[in-house]
Amino acid sequence: MSDPMLSASSPAEPGPSHRDLTAATTSAPAPVAAKVPTERTHHGDTFTDDYEWLRAKDNPDVLAHLRAENEYSQAVTAHQQPLRDAIFSEIKARTEETDLSVPSRKRGWWYFTRSAEGQQYTVQCRVPAATTGDDVADWTPPAIEPGQPIDGEEILLDGNAEAEGQPFFSLGGMAISEDGHLLAYAVDNAGDERFTLRVKDLRTGELLPDTVDNVFYGLAFSPDAERIYYTVVDDSWRPYQVKVHTLGTAASDDVVLYEEADPGMWTGFELSPDRTELLIQVGNSEYAETHSLDLTDAAARPRLLISREARLLHGMDPLTLRGTRHYLITHNHTPGGDAAPNNMVSLVPATELEREFSDQSWTTVLPHADDVKIEGTALTHTHLLVVLRRETTERVQILPLDGLGTAAQAEPVEPAFDEELYTAALAGADFESPVARLTYTSFLTPPRVYDYVLGTGELLLRKETPVHGYDASEYVAERDWATAADGVRIPVTIMRHRSVTADGTNPALVYGYGSYEMSMDPAFGIPRLSVLDRGVVFVIAHVRGGGELGRQWYDDGKKLRKKNTFTDFIAVTEHITRAGWAAPERIAAMGGSAGGLLMGAVANLAPQLYRAILAQVPFVDNLTSILDPDLPLSALEWEEWGNPIEDAAVYEYMKSYSPYQNIAAVPYPKIAAATSLNDTRVLYVEPAKWVQKLREVTTGTEPIVMKIEMDGGHGGASGRYEGWKDRAWDYAYVLDALEATARLSTASDVPTR
Template sequence: MTQEALASIDATQHRAPHPARDPQSRTVHGDTVVTEHAWLRDRRSPDVAAHLVAENAYTDARTAHLAPVVSALSQDLAAPRAAEELGVPVRSGSWWYIDRPRQDEHGRDLALSRIADQDVRIGSGGVPILPAGEPGEHEQLLIAGRRRTPGFALSNDQDLLARAEISTSGCAISITDLTSGEVIDQSVRDAGADLGFSHDGQWLLYTHLDDLGRSHQVRRHRIGTAADSDEVLLEETEPWGELQITRSRDGSSLLIRSQSIETTETWLLDLADPTGPLSSITGRRAGARPALEHAGDRLLVIDQDDDGRDVLGETSLPGRDGSPAAQTLLTAGDGEEFESVEAFADFAALQVRAAGLPGVRIIRRRADGSFDALSVRALGHGGQLDAVRLDANPSWTQSTVRYRLDSLLTPTSLAEADVATDEVTVLHQVPFPGFDAAQYLERRLWATARDGTAVPISVLARRDVLADGPAPGLLYGDGAYGTSLDPALGQGALALADRGLVVAIAHVRGGGEMGGDWHLAGRQLTKDASFDDFISCAEHLTATGWVAEGRLGAVGMGAGGLLVAASANRAPSAFRAIIAGAPLVDPLATLLDPEVMLTLEEWMEWGDPVEDEAIYHHLRGYSPAENVPETEFPAVFAWTALEGTDIPPTEAAVWVAQLRARITSDPTQRPVLLRCLPAVHDAAVEAHAESMAWLLDQLDVPGIRA
């Protein structure tokens, strides 16, 4: 912060709010803790409301001098994108299927239509040339809005369409004869989104929901009959188990998968005989594996070997001659995970995670239908941070594979690779006006954590900024729920890079970038690893000269707010300033609060401190609000909202109060600010712009371009 900016602040008129201390005792598992600001968690209290008003007034005073930068950043972040373009049609049989963007009162949506081969003109890349906007003369509208239609299925001859449309309890299923346009069946209710027709189109297989919204049954419906006579093929009795159904790409079989917290099982149904018996392929297995894909005359299986490494194998179909044990095709290397596999008549496409990035590998089939493990080819365009994901590939007999590619310097691109020739065609790239990739660089760095684990970092920067040596920087992190922060070109990151920041992403344990084990290594009793990884990434950026000493900011949202706050408690000197948006910074109090509605996912991620004493003590040891050190601390900008966040907004108020009560930093040089919005959806851009302008100011970024 410049001296001129400091001079504009009248410290006598704009003092930070210091809420009253109201000591309250809490005893859990024999551990008694006295908290001083727990009363701030009562969002219905008039005193709390008045305190949040005072916090906003103080933040207004401390950020008033940044108004031009906030305005410029708001314009950059809210810059209108190019008009939504027609999605690239995808072929299935003799039809081309098209996603058409639409806007309604609820925002962006997609309509689904189709057009026959004979009614289109083929352009470059082998795809039809179609007008944007509303469906053309020969197009048939199938689904007016995908938002309210989470699932659909086509019959083998593509003459019948089943739609799962959101209703008051689950989905209502409608079946339309696409030749006549007549709705021929609307009897199924309380269904899930998973649907599949029998081979002859006379039966519909679907999941049925229980009173809790769980897909607990697979039912068989004779089209044209009453749904109350539908037979239950399978019922999952485990309370946390759910059923999913998937029709094989060749249309011959239905795979039914049950997955619960602890077990999985997969069955097979012959769609040529939909009233026949189910075959359990795997039996009940502990853990998330195996995952199966029907590959015509055999099955592909993703499982784990005795060393815990992912393995892709192939095996015979149930009931055929040959060993039921899968024959290994590929074994994952260090830091690799096999996520899923899709089979086609002439090849398979394996979705992987390797070196912290999503990728796709193509495996060709031999003349006898077996898979040639020596023919593996990875899709990508040669960038250090290419993130590749399979796109829509519906046809069993297709000879190409579509995929999407992103990186920190690549606008989202839809490409298609010819499996036989390896020729790649870019079908579409999202417009990004004014962007010149040559002015920037992206890099993958690796930090070494305290226990020796290699932790990936993704970096974006302008080349001219780094030409002058280490620069101010921002380190972003999340590291919870298995979420992967995969590279993608973003308006916010570019706006900060253009203003002189090195923008880095820490892919810490607790996230999913390095696979399922990476998530398990940073949750519940191993959560400390996330904080150690983030600190190691911060230290690596400064030690290797990417970021100037004392000029690194940390940013996290939600569980990422917990990450940056807990990391700052442990290593306050590693960061000059931190931003925490809607932060989970008082997690122990929230998990102990019976009035806070938590999901199963949240209990699985953090643990239950009431039932598990070890979990309680672990949370007690890292909860940011309960472990603020009495020392110099980074400047803090926390923002939250009364509506629109999953985390109680008063968590931030408790944390900020604790910081002001304990840290020894000069509040003029290193302020602690709290912005509370009425609703996050109404002011998200403004909140991001204000916090980022504040960060640029705290990091003393020269020549901020307004």
Template sequence: MDLRKEFLPPKARKIEKKLEIHGDVRIDNYYWMNNRENPEVIDYLDKENEYFEKMTAHTKELQQKLFEEMKGRIKEDDESVPYKLNGYWYLTRFETGKDYPVYSRKKENLNVPEEILFDVNEMAEGYDYYRLGGLNISPDNKLCAFAVDTISRRKYTIRIKDLETGKFYSEEIKNTTGSSTWANDNKTLYYTKKDEQTLRSYQIYRHILGTDPAEDVLVFQEDDDTFNTYVYKSKSRKYIIIGSGSTLTMEYRILEADNPEGEFRVFQPRIKGLEYSISHFEDHFYVVTNKDGAANFKLMRTPVSQTTMENWVDVIPHRKDYLLEDIDIFRDFLVVSERNNGLNKIRIIRWDNSEEYYLPFNNETYTAYTSINPAFNTKTLRYTYNSLTTPTSVIDFDMETKEKTVLKEQEVMGGNFNKNNYSSERLWATAEDGTKIPVTMVFRKGILREGKNPLLQYAYGSYGSTIDPYFSSVRLSLLDRGFIYAIAHIRGGEYLGRNWYEDGKLYNKMNTFTDYIDVSKHLIQENYTSPEHLYAMGGSAGGLLMGAVVNIAPQLYNGVIAAVPFVDVVTTMLDDSIPLTTGEYDEWGNPNNKGYYEYMKSYSPYDNVKAQEYPNMLITTGLHDSQVQYWEPAKWIAKLRELKTDNNVLLLHTNMDAGHGGASGRFEALKEVAEEYAFLLDLEGIEL
């Protein structure tokens, strides 16, 4: 039975809307969808969901099998590795059959009874969506500020709990980012408010415990709408720090945490293009920065009393082949997180310069990063390691003796997993301009390169965000059914350093899309797969990637999954009332500038849908998405239905209760993955 003939897809009403700028007119027939209060919009999304349900009904058994399989690999009664902060051990655990975590702590000794801070399972009862975040313990260990989002718009309400009595303070601080930080007096709380409409983080307030939030004092407002602001405390606990930044420019303000009613002072005034981050240690601040043209960043330091850039001196100079990503400061050691040739490096340096070395990692593809290290006076570094074939390990490393202790390796339950059954490799595809594009892959051992393997190619490629080769127990459901999984490290990320990012943004954005296509061609040419068995996947800005790729080279793919895709680029970037828009000009360009407008229009997926054949496609979104508004994928699918010339499957699934991150519970989220995997397996004719 051909479901495409039995069930007719919804047809969206067309209402012509002329959009004119720079003397150019675009016609948007589905602009009317830009209103979640319009009953016709909700009706259209409901009809698309009904069509999705009918078209995928035959895969429900497969979806359930995949869900049970993926859930079965998760250790349901799992527990995090405890970390110690200010006299308490903190841990997070899950209980069998429950969706949400339980946060607890133990005083000084891990053998004493636990004190439950929050059981999120109880708190989430009655909500379709529930996210607890921003847990922040006061210096005297008696209070905890926390934040809750029940809509999935990332607009958090901050509350305060008395950990001695278990009672909650009455005040509710609404419309925040969720994060907060205590001053050292245990009663002053700093937090960040969002603009009601754009959701831009733009105000820092000071709240006094037990008072009405309406009386809170505004201590900083970021008036530049291309910047966001936030507040935190230095690891040394000496300073409250307000950060304010855009894509390419940073500025910080500092205040002694013992003086909460004092005036913040600017660390280094903003200069367009100057990026820096600060860490406090004894009499100095350490500054990771791109000052003096250090594209891959360098480490400098400056006295606490003289923080402007003329006082900064080099500690680790700039290097062309090493990207300096972050630092961790300890009493006797400086730990530097770097990236060289795409791979994570962790470098350990004694402050007295008597010793310096790198942690040894021998795999060709892996992910390693420093973990939670709140203590100053310790010789132990905690870091995390995994690879495409190796589950995540949390490791304590003695920086003096160089001994490592594996505290925990992620358990893959069910008894069938053996990491020796899988192989990973890194290869290099050649882009159309001659650039070598790295690709990391994982697959079950024994596959043949005969061009018939189903292969899922994933990428992101924006904001300098790097998709490292990480282990996923969920992904095993594809690998065990013969799929190859490939991550394309395309330009727009920072896998090969800062220039890799610069070469995939603004007027270089097309490189991101053509890199992805050239990787696909390489995988086909090398007989890993073929267009009949190649699948593409990306989300958010990676969904933009999917939209561009299917317009340019639809013939390369049998199926595509675009999750919460950013596809209506021009219209969104011209609307500064939409969340994120103004802060994104440094990434995509400002289309109020004619040059950027024309370039953006040349690749914007929605603007470039045309009468041609498209692959089978599954598009997902959330009604309350604060990052990519639901109407972008809704308009896109309506236009695709109108213009595409093929008879391939085209589906839109809108989660009417969630936003950008999907479902909030750990098992509910797996159901969404099961839907996506079932879509791929169904196209591939794999029924088990």
């Protein structure tokens, strides 16, 4: 259920007043689902659920009810259509529709993607790369013009052709064989994140007869291109098997290399940087286990490197250093038991991993620090790249492998950037590459692509994403701090148009997530400009449960401390009114998935604070879901929320905040839930039940609606234009509720394209 946050023409006329529109649209009758009481008993407590029957996805009555919900949502929000159209046009006009990515070099080819105006999906391409021995020339991306093919260009996969005639299209992974001849790719045409694996011969353009259904994310070829490795999910949508398919054989003959029986463990794999090992990692948010498969030996079986018995949360990168195989390990405690909650990095000879864990000798490369969270590492043949978080922001440090783990080890170097709030992320570093590819963005800076020259430290700008009609000086993004009830300081991001001041009259939208140690990092968003241009203060509440301030920040917002996430969000809302950034009666809240649970919780705890609440694919019946280990992902959630099946205290705690079970007879604000029928992470039934109960119990008169995408998954409909329409719907809903539909007179005109 974890997932990351969301990311023109003349404006619509203001039209009738907000109050007139509300009165007109709420005359349509809201759908009323039949009550079919279902009892659930745990730890002596019985809960009666009148709407559990809506879970029967194939029941014609359920589908009819969902269609009626869409019709009601359309009726209630019909007056917002001109505003949606305006926002969509603004997004479209600001976006460089015919564009391409910066080419990345891998084994003799430059790989890149193209997008074209009018097309929903990208096209995967490549061109041959020259090898002259001059690193600077050989690793300088070729100059490729948007919309213009170049000599030798090949189309690997056209997403538009793949999506033709399909209700939905998503790629779950791509892999190129070492010799560059074969492409393996996985396609989802339903939105349920169960993919079909296909293989294309890039020399002929023909598909091989090999097809494997129901694969999960992630693909890898063996070095000899004779085998493809992939993962499989079980009935509860938990990835639990790693399998290998031998080309030219039937999928029914595929071999299971690893199977994980524990329902609370997630299984995945990745290639070692030198592409000779497949690292199979099994884990949850508390600890992990790693196995290694020798890809140079077709008969090899996985061997255990670090057991779950060590209770070590870790990641590993194999490397050959000074003629000996080692593993670079990012980990949260030492074999001796010393805690490192923000992680440290150690270098370990492969032979050490054959000993008892407590007896192993590890050499510290980067020590633990209370103010720095080490997120992970990557390797080239010459350098170690470290992804870390300091002062809430993600950045990258680099140090040479020469002398690593010895007294001669060099000090890490960090590329410097000018802004206070930014994200500098590692976008890739091919093992043979003399450069590391970095992406840089901030709330005000569109994404940039840099190549960092490992040998010299030179930072080469390769591209800045063009945004038509955008002037960064018109906007302000700054860090503020709110104070929680227990005295903890909560980071707050305030974004606004430069003409907006803290005069206590502004509309504001507060966004939050706060789960799974996911951080709401600085990132540029074109759709957000349409909100700022209408005078809305866009606020991000970096609440506990996220990862912005290290592991403790996450731990303080999970399990039996989960309520901190909700009260932090409320504290941020109250702070922005005291600071003058928002009028108390003009605040909306927005969050999705686990952030949708946050929306449901604050709606119950402080409905009076919000004019409207938008909950996207909301996890609002979390206790019901986690009590059923057969439902998608439920058992995996025990490490995030606790196990209410076995632990009565966890059950009582979750029951005390579960949004669906704590709806009260109070006047709720306007509420909209957006969901998808085929979502496998948060099932549509959760918001479907939630809105029914809200309508039944609320003492207010504000409309409560649900918009359901009948062909989409967790991210909504597929295709970039459909995604823009979704964002336009979301923001129009919020802006209408806040009476902020007109653009500021000080906002620059959006170009017409």
